[in-house]
Amino acid sequence: MFDNFGFFFPRILEGLPQTVYATLGGIALTIVLALVAGLAMLSRLRVVRFVARVYVEAFRGTSEVVQLFWIYLVVPILVGFQVVPLAAGIAVLGLNHGAYGAEIVRGAVQSVPKAQVEGAVALNFTPAQRLRRVVLPQAFVEMLPPFNNLFIQLLKSTALLFFINVPEMTRQVEVLRPNFGESLATMYGIILVLYLLLAIVITGVMRWLERAAARRLGRRPPSRTSALAKVSAGGVG
Amino acid sequence: MSTDSTDPTITFDAVTKRFGAHVVLDELSFTVDPGEFVTLIGPSGSGKTTILRLLMTLEKVDGGTISIDGEYLSHMERGGKLVPADEKHLSRVRRRIGMVFQQFNLFPNMSVLRNITEAPTRVLGLSKGEAEARAVDLLDMVGLSDKASAHPTQLSGGQQQRVAIARALAMRPDVLLLDEVTSALDPELVAGVLSVLKEIASTTDITMLCVTHEMQFARDVSDRVMMFDSGRVIEDAVPEKLFTSPEHDRTKEFLSAVLNRA
Ligand SMILES: Nc1ncnc2c1ncn2[C@@H]1O[C@H](COP(=O)(O)OP(=O)(O)OP(=O)(O)O)[C@@H](O)[C@H]1O
Ligand SMILES: [Mg+2]
Numbered sequence: 320m321f322d323n324f325g326f327f328f329p330r331i332l333e334g335l336p337q338t339v340y341a342t343l344g345g346i347a348l349t350i351v352l353a354l355v356a357g358l359a360m361l362s363r364l365r366v367v368r369f370v371a372r373v374y375v376e377a378f379r380g381t382s383e384v385v386q387l388f389w390i391y392l393v394v395p396i397l398v399g400f401q402v403v404p405l406a407a408g409i410a411v412l413g414l415n416h417g418a419y420g421a422e423i424v425r426g427a428v429q430s431v432p433k434a435q436v437e438g439a440v441a442l443n444f445t446p447a448q449r450l451r452r453v454v455l456p457q458a459f460v461e462m463l464p465p466f467n468n469l470f471i472q473l474l475k476s477t478a479l480l481f482f483i484n485v486p487e488m489t490r491q492v493e494v495l496r497p498n499f500g501e502s503l504a505t506m507y508g509i510i511l512v513l514y515l516l517l518a519i520v521i522t523g524v525m526r527w528l529e530r531a532a533a534r535r536l537g538r539r540p541p542s543r544t545s546a547l548a549k550v551s552a553g554g555v556g
Numbered sequence: 557m558s559t560d561s562t563d564p565t566i567t568f569d570a571v572t573k574r575f576g577a578h579v580v581l582d583e584l585s586f587t588v589d590p591g592e593f594v595t596l597i598g599p600s601g602s603g604k605t606t607i608l609r610l611l612m613t614l615e616k617v618d619g620g621t622i623s624i625d626g627e628y629l630s631h632m633e634r635g636g637k638l639v640p641a642d643e644k645h646l647s648r649v650r651r652r653i654g655m656v657f658q659q660f661n662l663f664p665n666m667s668v669l670r671n672i673t674e675a676p677t678r679v680l681g682l683s684k685g686e687a688e689a690r691a692v693d694l695l696d697m698v699g700l701s702d703k704a705s706a707h708p709t710q711l712s713g714g715q716q717q718r719v720a721i722a723r724a725l726a727m728r729p730d731v732l733l734l735d736e737v738t739s740a741l742d743p744e745l746v747a748g749v750l751s752v753l754k755e756i757a758s759t760t761d762i763t764m765l766c767v768t769h770e771m772q773f774a775r776d777v778s779d780r781v782m783m784f785d786s787g788r789v790i791e792d793a794v795p796e797k798l799f800t801s802p803e804h805d806r807t808k809e810f811l812s813a814v815l816n817r818a
Contacts, residue, residue: 437614438661442675442727443650446643452674456665536664537709 323502324509330495331509334488341408341477341487342517346470348413349420353466356417357424358450371421378418384479386411391483408480416473420466427461428454460532467525471518478514488513565590565625565731565763566611572619573606573787580606582787583620591761595774595795598784599810604767608733611765612655613646624652624731654729658736660720662708668695669704672723680727687726694722698752714745718752725756732756734766746770753777771814775799783807 359371378386390407402410431454439449481490492506499506564587573581580603588594596604609615610622613629621638622629631638632645641649662671672694673687682690695701698718700711708716717737724732734753738746750773757764757777768774774781774795781798783791783806791798791807802808 434657434659434661435663437612438657438663440614440650441612441653441655441657441661442723443647443679444675445647445679448678452678453663453665457663537707538664 323499324505327495327499327502327506328509331488331491331506331513334486334491335513337405337480337485337487337490338474338477338513338517340405341412341480341485342470342474344405344409345412345416345473345477348409349416349469349473350466352413352417353420353424356421357428360421360425361428375418375421378415383411383415383476384482386415387479387483404480404483404485407483408477408485412473412476412480415476416469419469423462423465423469424458427458430461431457457536460529460536460538463525463529463532467522467529470521470525474517474521475514563590563626564588565592566765567623567626568607568620569623570620571610571617571622573603573610573615574618580787581610584788585620586782586789586792588763588765591763592779593757593764593766593777595778595781596765596767596784597769597771597774597781597810597814602784603787604784605735608655608735608765608767611731611733612653613641613650616640624649651727652730653733654724654727654731655733656717656720656724656735656737658739660708660713660716660740662716662720662723664708666708667704668700668706668708668711668719671708671719672726675723676726690726691722694725695719697755698722699748712745713741714748717741717745717749721749721752721756729762731763731765734764734768736767736769738768738770769814771799771811783810785810 356371356374359367360375362368362371387408390402390411391404395401435453435457436449439453444452477487478489480487481493484490488510492510495506496503566586566588568584568586570583570585571581572579572583584603584607596607598604606615610617611624611629617630621631627649628638628641629646629649630641632641633639662668663674666674669688669691672691673684676682676687676690677684692701692704695704698721700715700718700722703711703715703719708719711719717740721737737753738749741749750770753766753773754777756762766774766778778795781793781795782789783798783802783804785806791802791804793802798807799811802811
C-alpha cells in the first residue's frame with residue numbers, strides 16, 4: 320500500500336519551502352496584528368476599541384477559504400493588479416490568526432495584576448513605559464501556550480493555500496493525485512507526517528520560550544510531569 | 557525643594573471620595589508639615605488606604621482638593637479655573653511622591669537591582685552607572701547588599717519589602733507613603749522592616765505618611781498620630797497624648813481592641 324515512497328517523497332518535499340515560508344510569514348503577521356489589535360481593544364478611546372473589535376469579528380466570523388478567494392480573485396479586479404499567491408496567502412493567514420491572537424493578547428494583558436501597574440505609577444512611569452517595561456513582559460509568558468496552539472493551527476491552514484495555487488506541500492499532492500490514484504495512502508501519509516513534524520518543531524520552540532520566560536519571572540519552568548504527579552498524588556502544591 | 561518652611565507639604569482640603577454610593581471620605585481636611593512623620597490609625601474600612609492612594613494619584617477625588625507644597629495634585633489650573641489634572645500634570649507632581657505597598661508590588665520580570673534602577677534611569681534620566689550606585693547604597697542601607705542580582709521571588713517577604721522601600725527611595729521622593737508595609741509579613745520579619753523605616757525617619761527629611769497597626773512603632777517614630785473613623789479625623793495628637801490619654805471614646809475603643817488583639 321505504501322509503495323513508491325522514494326518517488327513521491329522528494330516531489331512532495333519540493334513543497335516544503337513554500338509551506339515553511341507561508342507559516343513563518345503568517346506567524347510574523349499574526350504576532351504584529353495580534354499585538355496591535357489586542358492592545359487596541361484595551362484602549363481608553365472608544366473608536367480605537369471599536370475598530371479593533373470590527374477587525375476581530377470580521378476575520379473570525381468569515382471563512383478563511385472565502386477570504387483567500389477574495390484576496391486572490393476579487394481584489395485584483397478592484398485594484399487592477401494580481402497579488403503574488405504566496406503573499407496573498409500570508410496576508411489571509413496573518414489577518415485571520417491575528418484576529419484570534421488579539422483575544423489572547425488582551426486576556427494576557429488583563430491577567431497582569433493591577434498592583435503591578437500601580438507599582439509602576441508610584442514610580443512615575445509613563446503609560447507607555449508601564450506597558451512596555453512592566454505589563455507586557457509579564458503578560459508575555461501567559462500568551463505563549465495559547466499562541467503555540469494558534470501557530471499550529473496556522474501551519475495546518477497553509478494547506479488551504481493550494482486553492483490559490485501556492486506550490487506548497489498539499490498542492491504538490493493535488494498535482495500528483497490524478498495520475499497516481501493507486502498511491503493515495505503513500506502521498507497523504509507523507510504530508511500527514513510532514514505537518515506533524517513541523518508542528519512538533521513549533522511546539523518545541525514555543526516550550527523553550529515558555530521555560531525561558533518563566534525563568535525570567537522567577538517561576539519554576541512549567542513541567543507537565545510534575546503537574547500530573549501532583550494530581551495523581553491528590554496533593555496540593 | 558520645600559518652599560516657605562511654614563507651608564504644609566500635604567494639604568487635604570474638604571476632600572470627598574465615594575465608591576458608588578458609599579462615601580469613604582467626607583470633606584476630609586488635614587495638613588502634614590515638611591519632614592513630619594504622621595501615622596494614620598483607624599478601624600478597617602475607615603479609608604486610610606484610600607487617603608494614600610489619592611495622594612499617589614491612584615484614585616481620583618470626587619470633591620475638594622489635594623495639594624503638595626501648594627501645588628494642586630488632583631487638579632490643575634487652566635484659564636483661571638480648576639480642572640481635573642491630566643497625565644502630564646500628574647506625572648510632574650507624582651515625581652515628589654513615593655509609595656510602599658502592603659504587598660510590595662515588586663516587578664517579577666526584573667532582578668532586585670533592576671527593580672531599583674529601572675525608574676531612576678527611565679523616569680529621572682539617570683545614567684546606568686549613577687542609578688546603580690544609588691541602588692547599591694540603598695541596598696546597603698536596607699541590609700541586602702548581597703541580594704542585588706537575586707530575583708524578587710527568591711527573597712523572603714521582609715526582604716522583598718525592604719527592596720520595595722529602597723526602590724521608592726531611589727526616586728528621592730519628598731513624600732513617602734507607607735501602607736501597612738508590615739501587615740503581609742510573618743511576625744519574625746516585621747522588626748527588620750520597621751528598623752529600616754526608623755532609620756529613614758531619623759536620617760532623612762522626607763515627609764512620611766504611614767498607615768500601620770504597629771502601635772509601638774507608631775509611638776516611637778511619629779510626630780503626630782491621626783485617628784480616623786467614618787471618613788473623618790476624629791482625633792489628632794502627638795503620640796504620647798493619643799496613646800495614653802485619648803479624648804474620644806471611639807479612639808479608646810479602637811486602641812483597646814488593637815492592643816487586645818496583639
Ligand atoms: N476600588 C474600590 N471600590 C469600591 N469600594 C472600595 C474600593 N476601594 C476601597 N473601597 C471601600 O472604601 C472603604 C475604605 O477602604 P480603605 O481600603 O481605604 O480602608 P482602610 O482604612 O485602608 O482599611 P484596612 O485597615 O482594612 O486596610 C472600604 O469600605 C472599602 O470597601
Ligand atoms: Mg488599608
